[in-house]
Amino acid sequence: MEARAHHFLVGIFVLGLGSALVAFTLWVAKVQMVEDRSPYYIYFDGSVTGLKEGSPVRYRGILVGTVAEIRIDPENVERIRVKVSLDPGTPIKADAAAALEMSGLTGNSYVQITGGSRTAPAIEGHDDQIPEIPSRSSTLTEVMDAAPHLAHQLSEIGDRLTRLLSPENEHRIADSLANLHQMTVELAAAARTVGDTMSLVKSTAAHLDGVVAAVNGTLDKVQGTLDKVNDHADVAVAEVVKTSTEARDLSQSLHQLSDQLLGMVKENRVPVRDFTSVGLYELSLLISEMRELTTSLSRVSTQIEKGPMEFLFTGSRAEPDKPK
Secondary structure: OHHHHHHHHHHHHHHHHHHHHHHHHHHHHHHHHHHHOEEEEEEEOOOOOOOOOOOEEEEOOEEEEEEEEEEEOOOOOOOEEEEEEEOOOOOOEOOEEEEEEEOOOOOOEEEEEEEOOOOOOEOOOHHHOOOEEOEOOOHHHHHHHHHHHHHHHHHHHHHHHHHHOOHHHHHHHHHHHHHHHHHHHHHHHHHHHHHHHHHHHHHHHHHHHHHHHHHHHHHHHHHHHHHHHHHHHHHHHHHHHHHHHHHHHHHHHHHHHHHHHHHHHHHOHHHHHHHHHHHHHHHHHHHHHHHHHHHHHHHHHHHHHHOHHHHHHHOOOOOOOOOO
16 A cells, blocks of 8 residues: 555656646746747727737738737827737838738737838837837728717618608608609600601601702802803903003093194194184184093093992993083
């Protein structure tokens, strides 16, 4: 009996010592693991519902650490301070930001770190303090903040639907649906009438196309006639210009003849004085009529030069002076 008791005590001692060694080994490994990780602080202004110690920390979807501590910020009670432990070598840049995200439909939250460029410097703590990762508003926070307002709006919508579906409104809605059905039937009948009207409009449009073609042909004929009239008018104008030139030449000749006659009278004044007793009156009358004729021809020539078309189609507006 004593030998069995001795062996039993020895076995208990060996098992206790082995358990102590295993526990010590695990404790040393845990301490070493924690000491190797890099701590960071993240401050959140909103609620951190669903986040707990041990929740994962992801960097662009990759697991890089866990949440080590969740406390109210002792320096500002309006903020929540979350301490995270990240794996060694995790590149947390100064332009990175952390936010709370929801993990599926379980309601658990985790920390998601996004951003960070290659050229930005790494986040470092001041005076050997734990560095701080800036936080940003997340979809979870926006949903949680908007939940009371959304619930209030849903309640108002429910009240309005209740009032809308009251017994009185149900009869009115039924009457409106009946009227809508009647209107649909009338619109279908009107659609058939509109189809007949459109057919008539198409036939009228085809007839108008024929009329337009006939009018275009008539306009072409009128254009041809106008072209011919313009050609004849050009010929008439040319004739008038030619006549004007001939009249001018005739007027110049008459002026020259008159000057010559006056010169002859001046040179033969003595014989003419003798002639005056016989035919002076007739000669004077002849010279006066020649001057009037010369003046009239000059006037006609001037009018032709100013407006040959007006002279050709309307005639001279000035009447020649009648002999006194």
